[in-house]
Amino acid sequence: xxxxxxxxxxxxxxxxxxxxxxxxxxxxxxxxxxxxxxxxxxxxxxxxxxxxxxxxxxxxxxxxxxxxxxxxxxxxxxxxxxxxxxxxxxxxxxxxxxxxxxxxxxxxxxxxxxxxxxxxxxxxxxxxxxxxxxxxxxxxxxxxxxxxxxxxxxxxxxxxxxxxxxxxxxxxxxxxxxxxxxxxxxxxxxxxxxxxxxxxxxxxxxxxxxxxxxxxxxxxxxxxxxxxxxxxxxxxxxxxxxxxxxxxxxxxxxxxxxxxxxxxxxxxxxxxxxxxxxxxxxxxxxxxxxxxxxxxxxxxxxxxxxxxxxxxxxxxxxxxxxxx
Ligand SMILES: [Zn+2]
Numbered sequence: 529x530x531x532x533x534x535x536x537x538x539x540x541x542x543x544x545x546x547x548x549x550x551x552x553x554x555x556x557x558x559x560x561x562x563x564x565x566x567x568x569x570x571x572x573x574x575x576x577x578x579x580x581x582x583x584x585x586x587x588x589x590x591x592x593x594x595x596x597x598x599x600x601x602x603x604x605x606x607x608x609x610x611x612x613x614x615x616x617x618x619x620x621x622x623x624x625x626x627x628x629x630x631x632x633x634x635x636x637x638x639x640x641x642x643x644x645x646x647x648x649x650x651x652x653x654x655x656x657x658x659x660x661x662x663x664x665x666x667x668x669x670x671x672x673x674x675x676x677x678x679x680x681x682x683x684x685x686x687x688x689x690x691x692x693x694x695x696x697x698x699x700x701x702x703x704x705x706x707x708x709x710x711x712x713x714x715x716x717x718x719x720x721x722x723x724x725x726x727x728x729x730x731x732x733x734x735x736x737x738x739x740x741x742x743x744x745x746x747x748x749x750x751x752x753x754x755x756x757x758x759x760x761x762x763x764x765x766x767x768x769x770x771x772x773x774x775x776x777x778x779x780x781x782x783x784x785x786x787x788x789x790x791x792x793x794x795x796x797x798x799x800x801x802x803x804x805x806x807x808x809x810x811x812x813x814x815x816x817x818x819x820x821x822x823x824x825x826x827x828x829x830x831x832x833x834x835x836x837x838x839x840x841x842x843x844x845x846x847x848x849x850x851x852x
Pocket of ligand 1: 612613614615652653654691692
């Protein structure tokens with residue numbers, strides 16, 4: 529990698545804590561990368577409104593900058609024919625990053641949803657896959673805490689670069705679903721040091737795994753992925769989004785079990801089209817739309833039916849819980 533692309537190197541919290549380095553990177557990039565400075569300023573103009581949906585609340589964010597990402601063609605042919613925007617060689621000249629243990633490159637997201645929004649790209653161009661990166665996911669969550677939470681969008685449900693392994697990081701405490709977990713989740717059981725909970729009346733199939741040991745948590749997460757894989761006939765990864773936060777010496781991983789990436793209304797014609805494309809942030813209660821029409825029209829009943837439509841059925845979730 530060209531040396532001028534490297535803003536800093538992270539080798540462990542003892543030298544310089546990672547969240548601090550990320551904030552320094554963001555400040556440097558806002559000064560020296562005009563597109564990012566504009567994107568961050570535009571973020572102050574996004575509109576947000578809250579929609580009470582029965583037992584939970586959702587925030588809708590009108591963010592025109594997200595049109596490219598939300599509407600990205602993610603079929604195999606389109607992916608093959610575009611230069612990969614996460615490969616270092618294709619980054620804008622001004623963009624710099626933090627080398628994380630030699631494996632990842634932490635970058636400022638050029639189309640932010642929150643005032644601090646990072647993309648954590650693998651340094652090799654290799655497929656988006658949670659199984660091969662679980663250990664990294666938990667370690668990054670630990671190193672980014674307490675300021676940032678990390679998330680993962682599966683290659684078929686939210687990742688706009690399914691061909692290049694990456695995570696994203698956003699400020700901790702911003703997503704409605706991660707607050708109020710006492711009310712919104714029911715305790716299921718404890719397996720080998722991992723507490724397992726499931727979402728309660730959330731119109732989505734969500735598991736929450738909580739543990740003090742990364743290794744035990746990793747084992748249970750692998751088991752969940754294996755059980756999800758079973759009903760699938762292809763070798764492709766089961767559709768999930770995952771968010772991890774680390775606090776009070778505990779990891780908490782939220783897994784959204786999915787059946788579809790985009791609701792049918794995304795592909796409808798004319799007035800009937802709804803421009804939302806759901807990744808981890810949307811599934812956790814901040815729904816992004818780049819169109820003012822959808823920002824105005826989305827109501828509780830639409831949101832509830834879209835969440836149900838893109839989520840794994842309750843029957844399948846309950847079967848999986850029994851098998852755990
Ligand atoms: Zn790439």
